[in-house]
Amino acid sequence: MSAxxxxxxMTIHFGGLIAVDNFDFQLEKGQVVALIGPNGAGKSTVFNVxxxxxxxxxxxxxxxxxxxxxxxxxxxxxxxxxxxxxNIHLFKKLSVLDNVRIxxxxxxxxGVLGALTRLPGVKAEEKVILEKSLEVLEIVGLxxxxxxxxxxxxxxxxxxxxIARALAAEPLLLLLDEPAAGMNPNEKKxxxxxxxxxxxMGITIMLVEHDMKFVMSIxxxxxxxxxxxxxxxGTPAEVQNDPLVITAYLGSQTG
Amino acid sequence: MEAIISTFTNPYxxxxxxxxxxxxxxxxxxxxxxxxxxxxxxxxAAFLSIGAYTSAxxxxxxxxxxILNLLVGGLMAALWGVLLGIPSFKLTGDYLGITTLGFGEIxxxxxxxxxxxxxxxxxxxxxxETNVVVVYSIVVLAIWGLYRLQNSRFGRALLAIRExxxxxxxxxxxxxxxxxxxxxxxxxxAGVSGALYAHLMQYLNPADFGFSRSFEILxxxxxxxxxxxxxxxxxxxxxxxxxEFLRFVREYRMLIYGAxxxxxxxxxxxGLLGGIDFGKMFRRYRAQRKSMKxxxxxxx
Numbered sequence: 001m002s003a004x005x006x007x008x009x010m011t012i013h014f015g016g017l018i019a020v021d022n023f024d025f026q027l028e029k030g031q032v033v034a035l036i037g038p039n040g041a042g043k044s045t046v047f048n049v050x051x052x053x054x055x056x057x058x059x060x061x062x063x064x065x066x067x068x069x070x071x072x073x074x075x076x077x078x079x080x081x082x083x084x085x086x087n088i089h090l091f092k093k094l095s096v097l098d099n100v101r102i103x104x105x106x107x108x109x110x111g112v113l114g115a116l117t118r119l120p121g122v123k124a125e126e127k128v129i130l131e132k133s134l135e136v137l138e139i140v141g142l143x144x145x146x147x148x149x150x151x152x153x154x155x156x157x158x159x160x161x162x163i164a165r166a167l168a169a170e171p172l173l174l175l176l177d178e179p180a181a182g183m184n185p186n187e188k189k190x191x192x193x194x195x196x197x198x199x200x201m202g203i204t205i206m207l208v209e210h211d212m213k214f215v216m217s218i219x220x221x222x223x224x225x226x227x228x229x230x231x232x233x234g235t236p237a238e239v240q241n242d243p244l245v246i247t248a249y250l251g252s253q254t255g
Numbered sequence: 256m257e258a259i260i261s262t263f264t265n266p267y268x269x270x271x272x273x274x275x276x277x278x279x280x281x282x283x284x285x286x287x288x289x290x291x292x293x294x295x296x297x298x299x300a301a302f303l304s305i306g307a308y309t310s311a312x313x314x315x316x317x318x319x320x321x322i323l324n325l326l327v328g329g330l331m332a333a334l335w336g337v338l339l340g341i342p343s344f345k346l347t348g349d350y351l352g353i354t355t356l357g358f359g360e361i362x363x364x365x366x367x368x369x370x371x372x373x374x375x376x377x378x379x380x381x382x383x384e385t386n387v388v389v390v391y392s393i394v395v396l397a398i399w400g401l402y403r404l405q406n407s408r409f410g411r412a413l414l415a416i417r418e419x420x421x422x423x424x425x426x427x428x429x430x431x432x433x434x435x436x437x438x439x440x441x442x443x444x445a446g447v448s449g450a451l452y453a454h455l456m457q458y459l460n461p462a463d464f465g466f467s468r469s470f471e472i473l474x475x476x477x478x479x480x481x482x483x484x485x486x487x488x489x490x491x492x493x494x495x496x497x498x499e500f501l502r503f504v505r506e507y508r509m510l511i512y513g514a515x516x517x518x519x520x521x522x523x524x525x526g527l528l529g530g531i532d533f534g535k536m537f538r539r540y541r542a543q544r545k546s547m548k549x550x551x552x553x554x555x
Contacts, residue, residue, distance in 0.1 A: 077427035089419050105412060169426070
């Protein structure tokens with residue numbers, strides 16, 4: 001089976017800084033793969049390249065057999081990659097429902113004329129968008145808050161709304177950038193259940209996360225980045241015992 | 256129709272009401288650009304002047320019907336809006352503010368130096384075609400259109416760009432394209448407003464469409480509440496009527512007007528109706544009534 005997502009020799013320089021160096025990565029359909037590493041290892045940069053926010057300095061990105069290197073974020077989204085942001089990027093002054101509706105954007109077609117005329121086709125599309133939005137809000141447990149302004153949600157709820165907004169476009173691949181950051185143990189447990197449900201829907205998940213317990217219990221495979229280089233890859237158990245990984249996180253033993 | 260109205264009121268009031276409506280249309284255009292899409296434009300009056308001169312020259316030299324002149328005036332303004340928007344929106348950040356500022360001055364200077372527009376002396380003898388009925392029909396049409404736009408996939412994309420451009424782009428929205436479409440629609444309304452102005456005043460002078468006029472229209476939108484249609488209508492009404500009502504204090508009126516603005520911004524920094532969503536209030540009220548009814552039904 002060919003990979004859903006494939007990165008080949010991906011390299012990104014920011015001026016003189018090599019953020020990610022010659023990174024190879026593969027993701028099969030239906031997998032949950034985590035990318036971990038100390039702060040500044042280049043994890044979020046990898047996400048930003050996959051989702052098209054930064055163009056890579058060198059290397060290629062393939063999705064579903066198609067070369068998506070240097071594509072704009074709005075084109076990549078249409079191909080079926082949805083993401084959440086580490087530092088929450090919600091549409092703060094809009095309602096929860098509108099946030100999710102905007103997530104459905106690339107699955108609709110209505111333009112200016114459609115909006116003005118509201119022909120039957122446009123109304124039908126709005127109905128589909130509304131149903132889809134309510135469905136994903138139900139999944140993340142925010143259905144009772146649809147009229148609330150996004151800014152007024154609690155922190156954990158805002159993170160869940162980010163996931164709902166990404167799910168609304170019916171993606172093939174979901175990129176989660178530190179979904180559990182700032183959540184309490186209870187919220188983390190709920191999030192894990194939620195991700196299992198999302199996985200059961202057939203959506204492939206790639207996540208960046210700092211919480212090791214969380215990563216280890218949900219991932220099929222874990223890749224470790226340190227200073228822009230992949231230092232380990234394997235099942236959670238293998239990675240946990242890898243001496244290189246232990247050194248990267250805890251430093252080497254001297255004397 | 257106008258004859259009936261004019262029997263109830265005097266020409267001065269009619270004139271003030273018409274001007275107010277004309278500015279409302281321009282302000283609604285800017286509302287879409289600044290309030291909804293979040294792009295600051297400091298040259299809105301330039302688009303008014305493009306619409307005004309285009310339609311006035313058509314009336315004077317071609318004798319085409321008024322409705323057609325209105326439409327072409329609007330389209331001409333939108334065309335220049337797109338031509339200005341393409342290079343401005345390619346840059347990230349608030350470059351539109353700077354380019355529109357410059358564009359406004361250029362347009363003014365061009366109209367002063369063109370022979371066909373009458374230069375600095377102005378263009379007179381434009382037939383009086385605009386009346387209060389025409390103006391307010393277009394105001395209602397514009398408000399209706401904007402409501403529909405804002406509550407659609409298209410309008411939500413514009414709002415998304417205002418709120419967070421990076422996130423909008425990650426949702427599959429092409430920011431350049433949507434900003435351009437919003438800007439074209441907004442400048443179209445400015446052009447129509449300018450065309451109405453030309454056929455109301457019957458005289459055009461480039462000096463009437465300078466920076467101060469652009470800023471005045473921006474004030475209408477900001478004072479009413481950015482992003483709110485009722486706010487834009489209210490802001491325009493208050494700020495066009497205030498100088499008229501303050502006429503009795505003559506030379507102090509601009510002073511009072513200024514003080515009014517400062518007080519406003521201190522006590523309601525988001526504008527008169529900023530942050531108030533009537534649609535949401537209505538839906539809440541309805542939901543509340545429904546739950547009350549359900550409760551009663553259970554008890555009964």
